[in-house]
Amino acid sequence: MSIIDKVIGAVTPPESDEARAEATAKARAAATPGDWLSLALEHHGQIRAAFEAARAASPGESRVAAMRALATVLNGHSLAEEVVLYPALAKVGEKAHAGMAYTEQTTAKMQMAELERIDPAGEAWGDKLEHIRGAVLHHMFEEEGSWFLELKEKAEDQDFLSRRFSEEYRRYVFGVAESPAAPAAENDLEEVGRNDAGPLQLGDQTRDEADRPAF
Numbered sequence: 001m002s003i004i005d006k007v008i009g010a011v012t013p014p015e016s017d018e019a020r021a022e023a024t025a026k027a028r029a030a031a032t033p034g035d036w037l038s039l040a041l042e043h044h045g046q047i048r049a050a051f052e053a054a055r056a057a058s059p060g061e062s063r064v065a066a067m068r069a070l071a072t073v074l075n076g077h078s079l080a081e082e083v084v085l086y087p088a089l090a091k092v093g094e095k096a097h098a099g100m101a102y103t104e105q106t107t108a109k110m111q112m113a114e115l116e117r118i119d120p121a122g123e124a125w126g127d128k129l130e131h132i133r134g135a136v137l138h139h140m141f142e143e144e145g146s147w148f149l150e151l152k153e154k155a156e157d158q159d160f161l162s163r164r165f166s167e168e169y170r171r172y173v174f175g176v177a178e179s180p181a182a183p184a185a186e187n188d189l190e191e192v193g194r195n196d197a198g199p200l201q202l203g204d205q206t207r208d209e210a211d212r213p214a215f
């Protein structure tokens with residue numbers, strides 16, 4: 001067992017199924033239709049279903065297909081969180097929670113990369129999937145039970161978060177061309193972020209200033 005397996009083993013859901021369902025219900029009550037939270041909860045439902053499909057898949061090619069479907073929604077969702085929601089969580093003063101969220105998701109990505117290299121016909125594949133599932137369920141419990149509620153309560157730029165979270169998810173899952181902020185052509189990168197009409201106020205910055213690389 002690798003060190004990462006030990007770490008992930010240690011975070012395998014300490015909470016009950018009932019506690020997780022309660023956290024989901026609480027987060028749903030805080031969400032409004034079309035906002036980032038309702039979209040994130042929708043992704044979480046898809047991730048749970050994708051794990052169940054992978055667990056039920058027959059050893060071999062069916063497992064590989066189920067793992068790819070799981071990876072698409074898991075990566076799209078987690079990258080959108082890492083680019084949009086976790087920075088916002090840090091910005092409202094919850095830096096420790098944001099840091100933990102990044103660490104847990106990076107560990108899950110490393111585990112998914114390991115899963116890809118395990119024989120899908122063998123028992124080890126199922127064991128690895130269970131480790132990842134346990135860690136991801138616990139991570140979503142933390143998000144739904146506290147981190148997302150903090151962000152919903154404290155962030156002032158809710159509409160901005162909803163728009164950007166959706167954009168980043170779509171960019172990964174449906175491709176760059178489907179993203180509203182995508183450049184028209186490969187050499188048209190300067191236009192990224194300038195597709196909206198007029199500058200958007202982000203605290204003290206305008207949208208144009210915020211888009212400018214800081215390096």
Ligand SMILES: [Fe+2]
Nearest residue numbers: 040081140143
């Ligand atoms: Fe999440």
